[in-house]
Amino acid sequence: MHDVDLAAVKPYADHLDDGLVQLSFTLPVPHSLAARRAALELAAKMGFDEPEVVHYEQLTEGYTYFVMYGRCTQTVDFAALQGEGFDIEYMSEDEIEHFAQTHLGRRVVVVGASTGSDTHSVGIDAMLNLKGYHGHHGLEGYRCFETYNLGSQVPNGVLLAKALEVEADAILVSQTVTQQNLHVHNLTELVEMVEAEGMRSRMILACGGPRVTGELAKELGYDAGFSKGTEPQHLATFIVRELAARAASGGSDGRAAAASPQSSPA
């Protein structure tokens, strides 16, 4: 990377700072020249300069699908964001096994589920099951993990009881967070129930879902949040490092063994 102004970053397509963005969407209108005009007008309203329809076609009767280019006029201050959150250097499966053996010397117990009314279990399956995701084993395939995948639509009480029964080190919960309070409530209720059982300091709580960010995880009371693009070894790295940090600190000073390398203070 050269000559990038990190305080004012723009999308890149053909050359630096051209701001070109490709976007695709469907409008519920018949395939027509009027539909094309509508797409152009919409992109202009989104704030794109020089919007251009490069492809459009009928998706089905009464619906038109568009692919467009446009120039983004906005920038973001990447420099101001760099200090935030985890910039974990992830370990490979072998490194994780070795780390767990050296620093923990025992198997790590992880219980996972999709809670409440959520019927999606693909996230949990990708993280925990042997098959894994993207060519990487799920935690079940590691020697150092003992995993329990409870599936989907699991009540918080049942998930918590299982975690207590098997003395889990970590609970992994997957939830499709929407703007409805219900989904958020499922996630906060689990945290509150773990607190009510007096087990919060003994268990790592991680949540995952398509819209989960570190900020959201913090707000909801979780130790980490994982979203799209997370591979099982990312989760595994976090869990073993965090456990080692907790073991080293005893809750007083975990800085030396922090789970996340922090950039040095300004």
Added chain:
Amino acid sequence: MTQTLGELTASTRRLALVGLAKNTGKTETLAVLLRELASSPQGEAEGRRVGVTSVGRDGEERDVIDARIEKPRVRLAAGSLVATTDGLLRASAIAHDLLEQTGVRTPLGQVLVARLRDAGAIEVAGPSAAADVRAVADAMLAHGARQVLIDGAVDRRAASSPDVSDGLVLATGAVLDGDVHEVVSQTRDAVELLRLPLVEDATQPGRRLRALAAAADGSSLLVGVDGEPLPLPRHFILTAEPEQVAQLLDRSPDARWLLVAGALPEDFLISLLHPLKQHRRELTLIVADPTRVFLWGRGPAWFARQGVHLMTLRGIELLALTVNPVAPQSHRFDSVQLRRLLGEAIPGVPIFDVLHADYAGAHPRTGQPAGSDAAGASGPEY
């Protein structure tokens, strides 16, 4: 109403601000409290030594789930103490003295405790776990804070546990439901839960129950008037099926109380209803404090009418209710009417809309149009 929220809560050392949902106005309440502390005579005299922490994240510009919602900033006076992450402290660019590295890790980084040398706006993200929140609050008190404000997150209640804080301001609002009466009824249920009757020290059964609770090693106990208490299987209360609950009650015909060791979910209360009714019995469940009870649709009074009573070993001091009559991106209620209905349903607690013109500490907000509606029906969104 003549008293301000700041005056009402001044003597509470660790004050928790908890909401019944997102966007009920916790952070707005925090901002008003901070403003009142900074401008009060005591505040001036004592160097405005307030400590602030958040179990979530406060002072961010936009809502973490719905980016259309702008959030109030948190402005701290010079001399204030704050628990937040290293990254957020740095991003605030406020000159400060680092007092402690807590070793608490969050998804946003490590939590530090600092004293601000200058005033400024800052994002606050302290520890999330209740025990860590208490430790950080006590650290700020030890470093000279006169009061610590603990802001909650979403609908999390753990900060209001007597293990963490000494008093509570509860935020409710239009966001709970589109029907104003439903908002009132949900708020009333939540307050009933906060005000569960205490197990009395003055009576013999009360003293016995407290002694049993103190001696119990993590198991829940079914207690009768006489005889040995019966320890429940581990995790029974979290997972028991209705038939198992019925069998348990059949085996213990004299049981009057159930000392609950941990969390008490509504499912368990529901499973008690039928067997109790069948045998015309009643049962009193006793929790460590009200944050251990997880209700979804019914309040304690409803369960009491069915013969399932709730009591607590430790209480929570509810100091005030705050009301946000606006549901962002949705509907709004008339603030005066909402507060009147809440007051009728929930006697004995002051109710504030801190952004309304009739609030005792009312303060013109920048950005609010001059002469804005005094009835509050078009108040600013928060």
